[in-house]
Amino acid sequence: MGMEAPQPEQAAGESVEQGAAAGGGxxxxxxxxxxxxxxxxxxxxxxxxxxxxxxxxxxxxxxxxxxxxxxxxxxxRPNLKRGPFSPEEERLILRLHGLIGNKWARISAHLPGRTDNEIKNYWNTRRKRRNRAGLALYPPEVEREVALVRAGKLRPIVDADGNASSLQAPLLLDAAADQFAWPAAPPFHPAFNNVAPPQPFQFTGHNPQALLAAQAPYHHHDEVSAGLDYANKQYTAALGMAPLVPPAAQELPSNQSPADAGGPFEMLVLEQDQRLPGAALLRVTSMPELVYHENDYSATWPSGLSGGSGSRSEGDVTSHYGGKRDCLFGADGVKPAKRTAASLVVAEEEVSGLFGGEELVAVWPDKSPATIMKDDFNLQMEMQQLMSPVPLSADEHGLN
DNA sequence: AATAGACACAACCGCGAAATA
DNA sequence: TTATTTCGCGGTTGTGTCTAT
CATH class of the missing domain: 1.10.10.60 (Homeodomain-like)
Structure with a gap:
């Protein structure tokens, strides 16, 4: 805290000058x-x-x-929120900035209790830090979201109502809007370009999990991804709803580990009641260690985890620590520490470590549990990102 | 212990838009 | 309609604190 202490009369740095306004004081x-x-x-x-x-x-x-x-x-003014940004707030800032740029007042309108100055300071600090580290300013899912919006595939509703919306409210994308159209081949992911919609496919229910179940079995990771994606597309298109909406993220100071209380990536963990009826889509016992690379991100897996091609060597774990990291969203979730360039690396690794040492397993009917591939994970993240603006009702969350 | 750099934060400045006379 | 004032936004700077060397 730099200048918070109220100073007595003429504090250091103060000055008095002739006023230009009437009165001449x-x-x-x-x-x-x-x-x-x-x-x-x-x-x-x-x-x-x-x-x-x-x-x-x-x-x-x-x-x-x-x-x-x-x-x-x-x-x-009252109701100002003090303290570091929560991971949700940080994520929101990134998304909003990605879409509208340095419009601090507009961005702050979406973060109750936060001032434009505060957000501006946060962004400038982040920008400097990441520039110095040679990192991209945005995490890949934000870049993708922005790209989709700019391509007209998604409709931004920022400031559509002129009111500040809460963190839980729809923010950027209106998935239920008529303009919302899933691209046949979304950018940035090769899986979409190669996989035809699973056949036969019948949309009969209002339960996304049933839809997902209908897509099983898909055990190849790309097919799994495509199946998941296709089901979600159908569901979204037919109902204007978002399947598999993440549980509400728990707000916590940005200097706390998301692993402690649920952070930005926590949304990818499916709750018990979100599993497929009779055929669990994903049994996520934990999160994989997640590291972004430029235009890609990879997950490393605990050694000893079965699943054939899904397994990762220990070399993955070690090499990514030394490799270039980009768009490491969570890095800013470890905010207030004041770090030198050297300690920045530690900070980035803190985030990588948030997800380490745990397992992610896909379970399909009549299939053995298998590790989910990074592309699946990638797609899950993209889907969640794109769907997340549309909250589910309590009934929809029940899924059964 | 001294120092430099990074960081967070507060505050100022210039400009343009809106409101008012 | 025009000039002036007021307000708000975004960019920038200044300063204290913390950390690593």
């Missing part, structure tokens, strides 16, 4: 004192927000209107 600059804050708060209580230039006239506060407005907006 000397205007103070620099950090605000607690006395000044009290004057400003009292004024706003009496007159409400606005008329910032009147503050000086009516209170004698030697601050220009601009400075008063800023002080109120960023520090004094």
């Amino acid at each position: 000397r205007l103070k600059k620099g950090p605000w004192t607690s006395d000044e804050d009290q004057l400003l708060v009292a004024h706003v209580r009496r007159h409400g927000e606005g008329s910032w230039n009147a503050v000086r006239r009516e209170t004698g506060l030697l601050r220009c209107g601009k400075s008063c407005r800023l002080r109120w907006a960023n520090h004094l």
